[in-house]
Amino acid sequence: MTQPGPARPNPPLTRRDRRRNRIMAMTALTTVWVLLWGTLSWANVISGVLVATVLLAVFPLPPVTFAGRFRPLPAARFLLRFNWDLVVASIHIAWLALRPRHTPRGAIIAVPLRVNTDLNLTLVGEALSLVPGSLILEADRATGTLYVHVIGVRTIEEVERFRRGVYELEARIVNAIGSPDEVRRLTDSYPAGPPQPVDQERVPT
Amino acid sequence: MIVVAVTVTVLLAIAGALVLVRIIRGPSILDRAVATDVLLAIVVAAIAMEAAYSRDATALPVLVVLAILGFVGSVSIARFATRKGDQ
Amino acid sequence: MSLDAVLDTVAAGCLVAGAMLCLAAGVALLRFPDLLFRLHAAAKPQVLGLLLVLLGCALRLRNGVDITTLVLIGLFQLASAPVAAHMVGRTAYPHRDIGRDLLITDELAPDWERINANRGVPSPPAQASQGPG
Incomplete structure (x- = not known):
C-alpha cells in the first residue's frame, strides 16, 4: 500500500471497511428519512433504520475505499x-x-x-x-x-x-x-500540458 | 415584499419564455432535455418564491419531488439517446 | 430596524439574485452555440440559483420543519445535477452536433476509443476481490 509509483487504484476492502461503509450508508439514509419527516422522534428514527436496512439489502452500494480520515x-x-x-x-x-x-x-x-x-x-x-x-x-x-x-x-x-x-x-x-x-x-509534480498518450502496458485493466 | 414578488415573477416569466423557445427550436433531443431541466429549475424557483412570499410551506414537498424528477428525466433521456446513437 | 426586517431584506436579495441567475441561464440557453455550452448554462440556476432561492425561502419561513425540507431539496439537487449533466454530456460527445471549431483543444478524442473499449470489458480485477457475501 505504501509503495511509491502507481499504486493499485482500488485496493480490496477488508471486512471492517465494509462494515463501516454499511454503517455510514445507514446513517446517511436514516438522516435523510428524518429530515424528510421534519421532526426527530423515536418513531421516525426506527422506521428510518428499517427502511435503510431494506434499501441496502435490495440495492447494495458499490464498494468504496475510504482510507483517510476527516480533517x-x-x-x-x-x-x-x-x-x-x-x-x-x-x-x-x-x-x-x-x-x-x-x-x-x-x-x-x-x-x-x-x-x-x-x-x-x-x-x-x-x-x-x-x-x-x-x-x-x-x-x-x-x-x-x-x-x-x-x-x-x-x-x-x-x-x-x-x-x-x-x-x-x-x-x-x-x-x-x-x-x-x-x-x-500530492507533492508529486503534476504534468503541465496535455498528458502523454497512455501506454497500454501500464494501464491496470 | 410585494415589489420583490413582482420583480421575481417578471424575471422568471421572461426566463421561462426564453427556455421554451429553446425547447421548441432545440436541434437535438438532448438540447430539449437540457432546456427542460432548466425549465424545471425555474418552476422550483417560482414555487419557492410563492412559499417565501406567503410564508406558507404547503408547497415544499412538491419541491422535493421536482428536485428528483428532473434528475430522473435527464438521465433517462440521455440513456435513450445513447441506445439510438450510431455506435 | 428590527431583526425581522433585516432577515426579510436579505431574503428578498437572495430571491431576486436567484431569479436573475435563472434569467441569465435562459438567455445563455438561447445564445450559446452548441449543446455542451448550453449544459454549462443549465448548471447555473440548478446550483447557485437554487441555493439562493432556498436560502431566501428559509429566511422567510424561519421554521425548523420547513428548513429541514429545504436543506433536503438542496442536497438532492447538489447530488443529482452533476450526474445528469455528465450523462447528457457523455451522450452528446461522440455525436456530430458539437461544433468542433469552437474548441481550442480536444484531449478526449485520442483516448475515446480506448475508454469505450475498456468499458465493454467486465469489471476490473480490483473489484472481483469483493467476492460473495
Whole structure:
C-alpha cells in the first residue's frame, strides 16, 4: 500500500471497511428519512433504520475505499473556496451569456489525477461539475483521468491555468479527507500540458 | 415584499419564455432535455418564491419531488439517446 | 430596524439574485452555440440559483420543519445535477452536433476509443476481490 509509483487504484476492502461503509450508508439514509419527516422522534428514527436496512439489502452500494480520515479545518477551507468559486463562476457565465456580439469558446482537457481512487475521482468530478463553467464529459477509472469541458477560455495559457486549478482543487479535497499516503502523493509534480498518450502496458485493466 | 414578488415573477416569466423557445427550436433531443431541466429549475424557483412570499410551506414537498424528477428525466433521456446513437 | 426586517431584506436579495441567475441561464440557453455550452448554462440556476432561492425561502419561513425540507431539496439537487449533466454530456460527445471549431483543444478524442473499449470489458480485477457475501 505504501509503495511509491502507481499504486493499485482500488485496493480490496477488508471486512471492517465494509462494515463501516454499511454503517455510514445507514446513517446517511436514516438522516435523510428524518429530515424528510421534519421532526426527530423515536418513531421516525426506527422506521428510518428499517427502511435503510431494506434499501441496502435490495440495492447494495458499490464498494468504496475510504482510507483517510476527516480533517475539519481543510474541509472548511475547501467548502469556503468552493462557495467562492461557485459565485465567481456563475457571474462569469452570466456575463458570457449577456455580453453582446461574443461567441464563447471552450476546450476539452484531460486531467490525470494524482490520487487515483474511486472516491477522489467522484468528489473532484462532482465539485468540478457543480461549478458552472466546467463539466465532466468522461471519467476513466483505469488511469484516474477526468475529461473536462471548460468554457470561456481563449488561449492555451488559460487552458493550462485551468488545469492547475483542477490540481489545486484535488489537493484541497485530498487534504480534507485523504490518508497520509495520499497527501504525500500530492507533492508529486503534476504534468503541465496535455498528458502523454497512455501506454497500454501500464494501464491496470 | 410585494415589489420583490413582482420583480421575481417578471424575471422568471421572461426566463421561462426564453427556455421554451429553446425547447421548441432545440436541434437535438438532448438540447430539449437540457432546456427542460432548466425549465424545471425555474418552476422550483417560482414555487419557492410563492412559499417565501406567503410564508406558507404547503408547497415544499412538491419541491422535493421536482428536485428528483428532473434528475430522473435527464438521465433517462440521455440513456435513450445513447441506445439510438450510431455506435 | 428590527431583526425581522433585516432577515426579510436579505431574503428578498437572495430571491431576486436567484431569479436573475435563472434569467441569465435562459438567455445563455438561447445564445450559446452548441449543446455542451448550453449544459454549462443549465448548471447555473440548478446550483447557485437554487441555493439562493432556498436560502431566501428559509429566511422567510424561519421554521425548523420547513428548513429541514429545504436543506433536503438542496442536497438532492447538489447530488443529482452533476450526474445528469455528465450523462447528457457523455451522450452528446461522440455525436456530430458539437461544433468542433469552437474548441481550442480536444484531449478526449485520442483516448475515446480506448475508454469505450475498456468499458465493454467486465469489471476490473480490483473489484472481483469483493467476492460473495
